[in-house]
Amino acid sequence: MFCGWQLLHDYKAISELKEGEILIDILTQTCFHNGKPMQPLVMASILNSWMNEDLESNNIPLSAIEKAQLKVKFHTEKHKGQRNQAVRWTRPTSHFISCRLDCVGVIATDEKEYFGHYSEIEEWPTNYGG
Secondary structure, eight states, X not given: XXXXXXXXXXXXXXXXXXXXXXXXXXXXXXXXXXXEEEOOOHHHHHHHHHHHHHHHHTTOOGGGOSEEEEEEEEXXXXXXXXXXXXXXXXXXXXXXXEEEEEEEEEEEOSSOEEEEEEEEEEEEXXXXXX
């Protein structure tokens, strides 16, 4: 979900951070960049809402979740021109930002930890975040 269209709400923040690791505590909606507290990303709220809806639809009490975190290692690069021609942007600029995202999510109960991994390269025009 982090690598989806809703990331557009955080393009500016990610562009300004440039690189490192973001940790999102989905339960508390708090965020850290390279271990230091940061202004929460919009994505923290989106992930929290999604998780709560998913737990409810599967009859899992929120109290059963001890930890819900997403770690995202990322690196941005500003470059001339759009590389991914499959995406159409309104008001594209001559420069774009590419961002490599390597995500690891964990959900933990008192019985077990569940992990998920996902990697992607996202790209957006500089007027959307850089």
